[in-house]
Amino acid sequence: MPSAxxxxxxxxxxAGFYTSDFLLQAGFEVDLFDALPTPFGLVRAGVAPDHPKIKRVTRAYERTARHPAFRFFGGVQLGGDVQREELLERYHAVVYAIGTSTDNRLGIPGEDRAGSHPATEFVAWYNGHPEHAHREFDLSAERAVVIGNGNVAIDVARMxxxxxxxIAPTDTADHAIEALAQARVQEVVVLGRRGPAQAAFTNPELLELGxxxxxxxxxxxxxxELDPHSAAWIASDAADQTHRRNVEILWxxxxxxxxxKSHRVLLRFLRSPLEILGDERDAVAGLRVAVNRLEPDARGGLRAVPTGAEETIECGLVLRSIGYRGVPLPGVPFDERRGLIRNDDGRVVGDDGERAVGEYAVGWIKRGPSGVIGTNKKDAHETVDLIVADRDAGRLGAPEPERSDAAAVAAWLRERVPHLVTWDDWSAIDAHERALGEPHSRPRVKLVRVPEMLEIAHGTAARG
Structure with missing residues (x-):
């Protein structure tokens, strides 16, 4: 049996890297998988390109990757290349850290018109995510509307x-740099259904707009201007400093x-989308919105209630950023209502409430899309504490020794995934991208096509 x-x-x-780090500290051996050949998830494909300081968090992840008991396997699709059951046969525990990759829908007429998009797709496009690099966004309209009051909405508006x-000196994907330079958008309206006190912006991102x-x-x-309920909440101990400061900044x-200046960003509140209007080409021509007021709800919060008044905002582009959902993995218990892996504080549970032995969830797919990058560190610590407790109580899985051997797992993966990407392979991609960026004083020029990534990783043309 393996020594660890x-x-x-x-x-x-x-979430995956923080979890790996805590597991290594607890004495486990860790194999970290990703569907892409590149690691770092939203730090690479979600953080705004003009926020390079935030991306420096990858230095901590690189230290984790240097641990002798750590391995990275990129280009492995769970549910395609390998199955959940096969991982459980080879590991004492499996932790799902897959995030929430799809957007919630508005559920209003006209949502699928040309020019109406999820914000995540736009973010993935300008960040060079391989699944979205081929997308085209019509940026010829003079006014765009971004629906949502969180940091992603601000990122999109700012871009x-x-x-x-x-934009030019950032690691924005080349195709997006060209398209954004030619964009005709002059005004962006950022729309929130509740008031300024309820906005989910963080202070630095809101200040950055100015x-x-x-x-x-x-x-x-x-x-x-705050309604009486919001004013009372902001003045109470229930409100945190972030929300209080947001109100000050907005004032x-x-x-x-x-x-x-030549361009404008308008922050609008107490407006809910009712219908995306179209033109003769069935493309976005405007957004019909309800004017809201805030009323207390049964849970002690404030909900947006239509006043009966409506407005129409003329626009040619609508991007929704109203929350995110996870995508189910084959065989893994999933809560369709919440869009998350069904779990009890990180332990995966079935529809009957019974624990799935040796299976855990962490990050957004565990708790929902909330917090900032660092929030995942505390979340990962909590999940790993459960894994350690289950190990000490003998409640982890018991894979067959010959299958759980590290060398045997690597051989099995190479058989299943001929173009498997290791950490050394990723390091070759990383060095190549940085070298491309250096002559232009850019941190990197991202490769956005998987075959090209594999060619650099392995030093040969990728086929199949």
């Missing part, structure tokens, strides 16, 4: 109005005179 128990972590984003000179080189930020004083924007 072994864990498979599926998903090489922040649409950044000066080309601000520093845009070529865009003024506009906030209507009437919309930033500052409301009182700031425009600088006459």
């Amino acid at each position: 128990q072994r864990v498979a972590v599926v998903g090489a984003g922040p 649409l109005v950044l000066d080309p000179g601000e 520093e845009l080189k070529r865009a003024d930020v506009f906030v209507d004083r009437a919309e930033v 500052e924007y409301a009182g700031r005179p425009p600088a006459g």
